[in-house]
Structures are given as structure tokens and as C-alpha cells.
Amino acid sequence: MIAFMLRRLGQTVIVVVGVTIVTFILLHLLPGNTVRAILGPRATPLAVHQLTVELGLNKPLPVQYIVWLNNLLHFNLGYSYKLDEPVTSLLTQRMSKTFFLVGASLVLAILIAIPLGVLQAVRRNKPDDYVMTGLSFVFYSMPTFWLGLLLVGLFSATLNWFPAEAPQDQSSVFSQLNGMVLPIATLTLVTIALFSRYMRSAVLEQTVQDYVRTARAKGLSPGTVLFRHVLRNALIPVITLVGLSLGGILSGAVVVESIFNYPGMGLLFFQAAQDDDFPVLLGVTVVVAIATVLGNLIADVLYAVVDPRIRYI
Amino acid sequence: MSLISQLPAPGAEELLAEGGEAYRSGSIWRMILDVFLENRLATVGLGVIVFMLLFCFLGPVIYHTQQIYNNPNIGDEPPSLHHLLGTDPLGYDVLGRMMLGGQSSLEIAFAAALIAVGLGVIWGAVAGLAGGVVDALMMRVVDTLLAFPFLFALILLGAIFTTSIPELIIVIGLVAWLVPARLVRGETLSLRTREYVQAVKTMGGSTRRVLLRHVIPNTVGTIVVNATFQVADAIIFVATLSYLGLGVPPPATNWGGELAQGLNYLFDGYWWLIYPPGIAIVLTVVAFNFVGDAIRDALEVRLQRR
Numbered sequence: 001m002i003a004f005m006l007r008r009l010g011q012t013v014i015v016v017v018g019v020t021i022v023t024f025i026l027l028h029l030l031p032g033n034t035v036r037a038i039l040g041p042r043a044t045p046l047a048v049h050q051l052t053v054e055l056g057l058n059k060p061l062p063v064q065y066i067v068w069l070n071n072l073l074h075f076n077l078g079y080s081y082k083l084d085e086p087v088t089s090l091l092t093q094r095m096s097k098t099f100f101l102v103g104a105s106l107v108l109a110i111l112i113a114i115p116l117g118v119l120q121a122v123r124r125n126k127p128d129d130y131v132m133t134g135l136s137f138v139f140y141s142m143p144t145f146w147l148g149l150l151l152v153g154l155f156s157a158t159l160n161w162f163p164a165e166a167p168q169d170q171s172s173v174f175s176q177l178n179g180m181v182l183p184i185a186t187l188t189l190v191t192i193a194l195f196s197r198y199m200r201s202a203v204l205e206q207t208v209q210d211y212v213r214t215a216r217a218k219g220l221s222p223g224t225v226l227f228r229h230v231l232r233n234a235l236i237p238v239i240t241l242v243g244l245s246l247g248g249i250l251s252g253a254v255v256v257e258s259i260f261n262y263p264g265m266g267l268l269f270f271q272a273a274q275d276d277d278f279p280v281l282l283g284v285t286v287v288v289a290i291a292t293v294l295g296n297l298i299a300d301v302l303y304a305v306v307d308p309r310i311r312y313i
Numbered sequence: 314m315s316l317i318s319q320l321p322a323p324g325a326e327e328l329l330a331e332g333g334e335a336y337r338s339g340s341i342w343r344m345i346l347d348v349f350l351e352n353r354l355a356t357v358g359l360g361v362i363v364f365m366l367l368f369c370f371l372g373p374v375i376y377h378t379q380q381i382y383n384n385p386n387i388g389d390e391p392p393s394l395h396h397l398l399g400t401d402p403l404g405y406d407v408l409g410r411m412m413l414g415g416q417s418s419l420e421i422a423f424a425a426a427l428i429a430v431g432l433g434v435i436w437g438a439v440a441g442l443a444g445g446v447v448d449a450l451m452m453r454v455v456d457t458l459l460a461f462p463f464l465f466a467l468i469l470l471g472a473i474f475t476t477s478i479p480e481l482i483i484v485i486g487l488v489a490w491l492v493p494a495r496l497v498r499g500e501t502l503s504l505r506t507r508e509y510v511q512a513v514k515t516m517g518g519s520t521r522r523v524l525l526r527h528v529i530p531n532t533v534g535t536i537v538v539n540a541t542f543q544v545a546d547a548i549i550f551v552a553t554l555s556y557l558g559l560g561v562p563p564p565a566t567n568w569g570g571e572l573a574q575g576l577n578y579l580f581d582g583y584w585w586l587i588y589p590p591g592i593a594i595v596l597t598v599v600a601f602n603f604v605g606d607a608i609r610d611a612l613e614v615r616l617q618r619r
Contacts (some may be wrong), residue, residue, distance in 0.1 A: 011456070018457030029473055141598035143549055143569060145556040146591050149576050157580055251464030255553060269465065270557060273472045285469055289460040 005301055012297045019289045020072065023282050024065050038081055072286065080281035082272075087283035090268060093285070098264035102253050104184050109191035110238065116192070117199020118231060121207060133200070141191035144252050148186040148259040155182060183260040190252045195238075195244050202234040209233075236307050243299020247292050268285035348611040357605030361600035365593070369415035378409025381564070389578075392585055397583040401574065410571060411589055418567040419595075421482055421551050426543035428486030430536055433493025438528050440494070441501025442520065452498065459491045469548060471559040478561050485550050493539045500532045520530035536610040545598045552594055568594050 039047055052058050056067055071077070077087035116132065123129045139147065156164035166183050167176040206212065207230060215225045254266035261267070265284055272280035349355055376397075383403045392399040398407035440451035461469075470484045504510060505528065513523050552569025554560045560570050568590040575586030 011453070014453050015456045015460060018453060019460050022457060022461075026473070028470065029612070054616055056346035136600050137602060138595055141545070141549070141595045141602065143552040143556065143572065143594060144596075145553065146572060146576065146587075149579055153579050171508045236474075247459075250462045254464050254468070258557065270468065274558070276472065281469060281472060285461065288462055288465055292462060293460045 003306065004304060008297060008300055012293055016290055019286060019293065021065070021287045024068055027068075027278065027282050028061070028262075042078060073242070077283035077286070080272075080280045081278055082275045082277040083280070087279050090280060091265065091283055091287060094263060094265045094268045097176070097262065098250075098253055098266060101180075101183060101187060101256065101262065101264055102249055104189055105182075105187035106242065106249060108184065108188045109195060110242070112188070113192045113195035113199050114231075114238070116196050116236070117203050117234070118226065120196070120200040121203035122226070124204065132196070136193050136196040139189055139302050140197075144186065144190050144255040145259055148182070148256060151182050151186055152259070164260070166257075166260040168261070168263060183256050183262055186259070187249070187256045191245070191249055191254075194248060195241060198237065198241055199234070202237045203230060206230045206233045216223055236303065239303050239306065241301050243296045246295040250288055250292070299312050323484065345611045349607050352607040352610065358600035358603030358607070359498040361596055365415060365597050365600075366419070369412050369419060372412040373409065375550050376409060376412070380405060380409050380413050389581075389583060389586075391583075398589055399583075401571070401586055402578070407571075407585055407589060410566060411593060414566040414568045414571050414590065415593060417478065417565060418548055418551055419597075421485070421567065422544045422547035424482045425485035425489060425547040425550075426481065429489035429543050430493050430540045432486065432490040433495075433539075434529060434532065434536055434615065436490070437448045437494040437497030437499075438501050438524055438532065440507055442504075442524055442528060443497040444505075447474060448498070452495075455491050457495050463488050463550070464553065467513070467554060468557065468559065471554065476559055476561060478565065481551065481554070481561060485547050489543055489546065489550075493536065493543070496535050496539060497532050500535055501528050503507050504528050504531050535609075538605050538609045538612070541601050541608065545601035545605070546600055548594060548601075588602065 039051060056064060059067075075088050077091065079086050080090060083090060120129050120132050152164045155161045162181045163179045164182070165179065167179045210224050212225060212230060215229050216222070220228075250266070253264065254270055256262070257264045257266035265288070268280060269284040269288075271277075272284070383405050385403060387396075387400050389402055390396060390400045392407075396406045396408070398411070401407055401410060417497065436451060436455070440448045443451075458466075466488045467484060474480045474484060505523075510523055510527055513527060548568070551560060551567055552572060555567060555569035556573040556576075560573075561567060571590040572587065572594065575583065575590065578586055
């Protein structure tokens with residue numbers, strides 16, 4: 001077990017270093033010149049030279065990488081000249097908002113997708129199973145932005161129940177939960193669609209196992225077998241599913257944040273892409289990538305803890 | 314989105330169905346075809362795909378519309394006999410626009426899937442066959458790139474490259490090849506221990522021969538299934554990028570761009586701008602998923618009943 005964890009941790013460290021290298025390479029692939037971006041097109045050659053030296057941009061790339069990595073380790077991700085604020089402070093403001101949106105949707109999606117999967121497996125190949133499976137396919141295949149705007153059309157424009165825009169201020173997310181209903185609902189539906197197909201087959205797979213037959217032979221009721229035996233085992237793959245779909249859910253958050261103008265990391269990233277604000281783009285990228293890697297690591301370790309049969313090579 | 318759809322689903326359905334019907338004789342391909350056609354959803358899915366291809370590529374031959382010069386004076390007209398699905402804000406005929414947009418949605422999706430799967434197969438097979446340090450190194454590259462959530466990667470690449478259709482295809486392909494690489498590498502690890510591969514090596518066959526003639530052809534099932542899901546995912550990617558303003562620039566169009574444009578008029582009641590492209594996307598993506606699932610099930614049956 002400890003050997004597995006150490007091995008998995010070693011892989012994670014390599015991947016995280018890889019992530020920083022890729023991000024650094026992207027930083028240098030990006031069109032445009034940082035110095036010119038700061039000083040403008042009419043700067044004198046002398047000023048350009050001075051700033052280049054000051055920012056260390058004349059040093060060899062490996063040296064620049066080490067400097068950048070060192071800054072990263074000290075939570076210094078550079079400065080956004082477009083928004084006139086350090087990237088780190090922009091990120092900390094926005095991160096909690098995305099965390100709230102993604103966290104709430106993920107919890108809701110798990111709470112809904114698990115009973116849904118059990119229901120589908122129990123009612124296998126009956127009309128209600130077909131309806132639920134069909135709906136989850138449709139939600140899965142629907143572009144997220146259309147789903148979000150359909151909800152806006154129905155619940156904001158027609159019924160006037162919830163606002164079409166998420167709360168904007170720093171402090172109002174909890175005081176105006178009304179405005180969070182539609183963004184969370186959209187991301188939750190997308191996530192349920194991701195999960196429900198796998199929950200159904202996970203439960204189905206368990207129902208044909210020998211221990212189910214044994215439990216039934218002992219005289220346990222079908223309900224007890226389902227909830228005490230089948231469900232517990234079917235929950236194990238959910239851990240991996242959550243770990244693997246983290247990237248997909250974060251991607252969904254970008255779309256949801258831009259539909260509802262919710263000032264989280266996704267919207268920050270999207271606006272930075274439009275403004276060519278490269279320090280912000282790369283800061284968000286590196287943070288999101290490391291979060292995804294750590295999410296996968298936690299999922300893998302949890303999986304090994306929950307299911308002692310799992311032993312990776 | 315993409316990662317999950319490409320995971321092999323547990324074969325529970327087959328376990329349940331096992332022993333249900335008698336083993337049919339005949340060639341293996343015949344058997345696969347039978348199992349595929351037994352799946353009604355898959356047949357419907359295949360029908361939808363054929364319909365969409367005919368609609369987009371043969372439709373313009375039958376239904377002539379002006380899609381180069383627009384006439385803003387006839388913008389936003391509801392459906393009529395003259396314009397079967399009305400006109401868009403620029404005065405283009407919506408039905409004709411759907412055909413044109415579908416062409417580019419499908420072309421981009423097929424081309425991106427081809428790049429993703431081609432790159433993934435080569436990378437995965439080489440890594441799996443090489444083993445050892447090379448394999449570890451190649452797979453850490455895949456892990457590293459997989460750490461970037463696909464939409465973040467797409468937006469970042471979109472910011473680096475200016476958008477045109479070939480660049481859009483390459484960008485989507487570059488993001489999507491990682492999952493097939495993993496799948497094919499896993500399969501290669503098992504294939505390379507098989508007797509026939511050992512036999513080729515014993516007889517002095519080169520590694521290249523093992524790779525091209527024995528390993529890659531045997532991963533064809535995985536490849537086809539994955540390619541089907543890749544097409545479905547790419548259609549959604551293109552749509553999402555169009556909504557975010559990173560799609561193909563006008564006058565080129567695609568279903569996602571049309572849907573995104575129509576949604577600007579959400580509160581004006583111009584339903585004919587929203588539902589036709591939206592439904593086309595959902596139908597096509599669902600169809601590709603049905604077909605992919607069915608091919609996977611059919612190939613699993615082949616493995617189980619052999």
C-alpha cells in the first residue's frame with residue numbers, strides 16, 4: 001500500500017513538473033512581446049533594452065524557467081498589465097467562487113446520479129429506464145451553453161423565478177443564493193449526464209455478482225441486498241469517475257460562468273483569452289492543471305483505500 | 314465530457330444476456346454485424362448519421378439557396394413556403410445555412426477525429442511495444458497533457474493560433490489524441506505477449522513489422538469505437554468554441570455558430586434560429602454515441618463467445 005502510494009506520488013510530481021514545463025513553453029510560443037506590451041509601440045530602444053534586462057528576458061530559457069518556477073513556488077504568478085493587478089490576487093478572488101460553483105454542482109450531481117443509476121438498473125429495459133437513459137443522452141449531447149440559455153429562457157424570461165445573471169460582488173454569493181440557482185442547476189445537469197450512464201452500468205455489474213446470489217439465498221430481502229450490498233460496491237467506481245471527470249466539470253464551469261457572467265476563474269480565463277492577457281491565461285492554466293492532477297491523485301489513493309483488492313503494479 | 318465517454322463501460326449487459334441465445338455460425342464479421350443490427354438504437358443512430366450526411370452534402374443540390382450574398386432586407390423572417398425554415402438576421406435562408414453549417418461541422422469533426430485517433434494509435438502502440446523507460450516517458454507526456462482540462466487547452470491554443478478551419482481541426486486533434494493513446498497503449502501491452510507476436514519475433518520479424526502488421530491491426534476495434542466518440546465530442550467542441558467566439562470566422566459557418574447566433578435572439582421568439590441547429594447537433598451527437606456503444610458491445614460479444 002505504502003509502496004503504491006509513494007509510486008503514485010512520484011508520478012504526480014513528474015506530471016506536475018511536466019505541467020510547468022508545458023506552460024512555460026506556451027508562454028514563449030505566445031505571439032507578441034511582453035516588453036512591447038508594457039511600454040507600447042513608441043518606446044525608445046534604450047527603454048526596451050532596460051526593461052528586457054530588468055525582467056530577465058535576455059537570459060537563456062532554462063534560467064528563465066528556473067526563475068519562473070521559483071516565483072511559482074512563492075505564489076508569484078506575474079502581473080496582469082490589462083487588469084493592473086497581480087495574477088495571484090486575481091486568482092485568489094476568483095478561485096473561491098469557482099470552487100463554490102463546482103463543489104455545489106458536484107455534490108448535487110452525485111446525490112442525484114446515484115439514486116438515478118440504482119433506479120435505472122432496477123427498472124432495467126423498462127419504459128422508465130429508457131426515458132431516463134434517453135434524457136441523460138440528450139443532456140450529454142446538448143452543448144452546455146444551449147442548456148444554460150434554455151433554463152434562462154424558461155426560468156428567467158418566462159416564469160421570472162430566478163435572475164439570469166449570477167451575483168457580482170465579492171460578498172453576495174451567499175446572500176443572493178437566488179442568483180446561483182440557474183448556474184448551479186446547469187452545471188449539475190451536465191455533470192449528472194456525465195455520471196448517470198456509468199452509475200447504471202456500475203450497479204448492473206454488481207447485480208450479477210456471486211455475493212448477491214448468496215445474500216438472496218440467505219433470505220435477505222431484495223431491498224436490503226440492493227442498499228446494503230450492491231450500492232456499497234457500486235459506489236467504488238464513482239470515486240474514479242469523479243476524479244476523471246474533474247477536467248470536464250471545470251470545462252463546463254468555463255461555459256456556465258460565461259453564460260451567467262459569474263466572476264469565477266473560468267470567466268477570468270475566457271476574458272483573458274479575448275484580451276490576450278497572457279500572464280492571467282497561464283496562471284489560471286497552471287493552477288487548474290495542478291488541481292486536476294491532485295484530484296486524480298486523491299481519487300486513486302481513495303480507491304486503493306476503499307477497495308483493498310486494488311493493487312497497482 | 315470527452316474522457317468519460319471514452320472509458321470502456323463495464324460489460325454488465327452482456328453478462329446478463331449471456332447464454333440467452335444460441336451461438337450463430339458464420340464468419341466473425343457476420344457475427345459482429347448481426348449483433349450490431351440487433352441493437353435497434355444503433356440502427357436508428359446509423360440512419361440518423363446517413364440522413365445528416367445526405368442532408369448536408371446532397372441537400373444543397375436539391376434545395377438551392379443563396380449562401381454567398383446576403384440580403385439584410387429579408388432578415389429574421391419566420392418560416393414560409395419561400396424560406397422553409399425562415400431567414401436569419403443577415404437574410405440567409407436558415408435551411409440552406411443548416412446544410413452549409415452541417416458540412417463544416419461534420420468535416421471538422423471527422424478530420425479532427427482522424428488526427429486524434431491516428432496520433433493516438435501511433436503514440437500508444439509505440440509506447441506499449443517499446444516498454445520500459447521509453448514507455449514510462451511517453452505515458453508521462455500523455456498524463457501531463459491530460460492534466461489540462463480540454464476547454465482550457467482549446468481556449469489557450471485558440472488564443473495562440475488564429476482561427477481558420479484547418480487550424481481548428483489541428484487544435485481539436487491536438488487536444489483529443491491523448492485518450493486513444495492511453496487505450497491503444499493498454500491494448501498493446503496485452504497484444505505483445507500473445508503467441509503470434511512472439512512467433513513473428515522468433516522468426517526474425519522486425520519491430521516495425523510487428524507494429525504495423527500485427528499490433529495496430531488488432532487494435533482496430535478500440536480505434537473504431539474511440540473514433541466514433543471522438544466525432545461526437547468534436548461536434549460539441551466546435552459548437553462550444555463558436556459560442557465562446559473562437560469558432561470559424563464568417564462567412565464560414567457551422568451548426569454551433571448558428572445555434573450561438575440564434576441564442577442572441579432568445580428573448581425575441583425567433584425559434585427557427587435556435588431549434589434547427591440545436592436539434593441537429595443533439596441528434597447527430599446522440600447518433601454517434603449510440604453507434605459507438607453498439608460497436609463496442611458487438612466487439613465484446615465477439616471476444617466473449619469466441
